Amino acid sequence: MGTISHHLSLSILCSVDKNARKPNKQKLHCVKINGTKSSNNVQLLSQDNNNNHVIAISPCVDENVSVFEQQNRQNIPTKKQLIDPYRQGIVIEDGVGYRQTVVVRSYEVGPDKTTTIESILNLLQETALNHVWMSGLLSDGFGATHGMMKNNLIWVVSRMQVQVDHYPIWGEVIEIDTWVGASGKNGMRRDWQLRSQATGLVFARATSTWVMMNEKTRRLSKIPDEVRAEIAPWFIKKQAIKDEIPEKIHKLDSNATYVHSDLKPKRSDLDMNHHVNNVKYVGWMLETIPDEFMEKHQLSDMILEYRRECGSSDVVQSLCEPQQYEGLLKTGIDQQYNNKHNHIGLNGNSFSSEILERKGLLGCLNIGPFSFTHLLHVKGELKNEEIVRGKTLWKKKINSAPFHS
Amino acid sequence: MGTISHHLSLSILCSVDKNARKPNKQKLHCVKINGTKSSNNVQLLSQDNNNNHVIAISPCVDENVSVFEQQNRQNIPTKKQLIDPYRQGIVIEDGVGYRQTVVVRSYEVGPDKTTTIESILNLLQETALNHVWMSGLLSDGFGATHGMMKNNLIWVVSRMQVQVDHYPIWGEVIEIDTWVGASGKNGMRRDWQLRSQATGLVFARATSTWVMMNEKTRRLSKIPDEVRAEIAPWFIKKQAIKDEIPEKIHKLDSNATYVHSDLKPKRSDLDMNHHVNNVKYVGWMLETIPDEFMEKHQLSDMILEYRRECGSSDVVQSLCEPQQYEGLLKTGIDQQYNNKHNHIGLNGNSFSSEILERKGLLGCLNIGPFSFTHLLHVKGELKNEEIVRGKTLWKKKINSAPFHS
Structure with missing residues (x-):
């Protein structure tokens, strides 16, 4: 019975719309797709003046949506675009960067009406993909270029840092800029800046490092010349967050103060x-932090070091350790961060005094910054496999942050 | 120390922007907020020509973002707007309906690149709130009007139905229309239609019923005349889904086939x-359905009957029961639905034959529609309290759904 129900024979009627708001409309008058699922082969026919012309033959049909239908509905540009009216995106930085205007939606905020860190990360992912979309380089994959697709390469993130000074609130109009640059010989850096659209005040900055992985062998790959030729013209040197000597994130073990086990995707x-998705990792990391701390503090800086992908059948453990204050003092970076961002730090009411005493932190109330070290790993029979190490810095929530003088 | 750190004394400088893209900019030249947290009283002063005028006195300051700052950043209109360029929203239906154009984002789709039902529900909530936003009626609350705020009333959803014929895919441009109407004497009906922007093809329809609840007593309330005067002019009779004799959703008990316990918000x-949030309820309901069924089927119709709100400390149990085919045949509605929507139904490979045999369903492969009954309740010491009853209808996933003839 499977054969018959999978047999495809359908017509798609596409009227050509000359409306200026639809600049990327494909110039197909009428297409007909003939094929069977079992033959793995679909013809795309253009029906023009009552004649059929074979435009292309596709090697595969998606389980749910056929390749051609998907292309038609997604409308991915094949040439660089300067403006995207639907996404409210424009090209910036002399033609190589991307800016998108977005309104914070009702389901992107928490009970306090400010954007959640997960929503911010989602918007960073979205604008990065829309940047590639505008470039005309996007293939069918998740941000992969045509050259990457040809070489079975996918993007893998190896490091990410996000600094949030002020959280946007429900209904606020924000602008997100993103651009890319070189990172060493075989990496790409992607940065973002998130601002208030009304005042230009910078709300958040982020930077990330990406490498290429062979989708089949799952091994890291050099950037092939073909792909370098695609992406290198987009590289600029601008940085959203200045390079700092990266502090080593130490590896936690099962003695960590907070442990959540049996996390299943x-x-x-x-x-x-x-x-x-990476954003889920952050959710798992932050879930271990006690509610009473979360209620009074907001995440101001987060560094993530990715080690391994997490698959759908993995069972994950999330470890979390409040950082020793002595440790913070020793690292010049933290002290520097503290001075620059005017952290207010730990409030006596907001954290269990028992924990503080155990960790030798009782004496450092209102000094801060306060930080946590995180680890997500997959518990294996022989050994545990690290997914991501993280470090988060926090400041006390205050009234009216962005407009306080 | 609390008193001093909470003492507010700040100035907000608002330049008047005559740019046409910012039609709702508040006409404040300079405001000064004076007050203390403990006094629960904040004055808003307008500083014009070097004179201070008290514009308003606010009764409260939010823990994180002050009321005035929030108003300034959210920029909620106080008069009806016909167009919202940032949200890509316009007024339709002779001035009482709302249409928003949105692009499906990368994190709103599942692994198969089609929008998740949760994302669709999020977009329905978002457009409903933006409709109220455009109306000039929105107060500070979650969709509440000024009159509701004054009377301590909030909206509570009592019933929701969503029908999805085709799931939008990543990058697809869609239009969502929403409008409201009367529902009985003291209810409001809100409907939605979701379409392909390119072809006009209807992807989904939804309808919902809302009543008012006193925020303090938690009891349902009649619509006060003051509030009726605000909202009644927006009511129209158009319906996204035609009224049907509602089939009773029977109450499941602990003998249900699938049970997920200890669900904690x-x-x-x-x-x-x-x-x-309501969307979370749907996530809990659908999690109980086996993966092998979900992979081959898509949700085509969902009815939710809300009984009680779920608070942050509740521990929830999700029950789910595949519906007897005999039961389906008996209900004219289902049969009618089946005929109208051309359901393909259950595939032999996609569901445990053991379960099917137990439920007397082995004989009805490929007949469909296939449905589940759902219940979320809070396990209490004396009795369980129902949160929501639900019914879901499913059809087999097929290739190229929206363009099939």
């Missing part, structure tokens, strides 16, 4: 790459 | 009303 946690 | 599950 749900269907809805998987992204288009069929892996647990 | 996370911080990120709470919305601006400080309750578990």
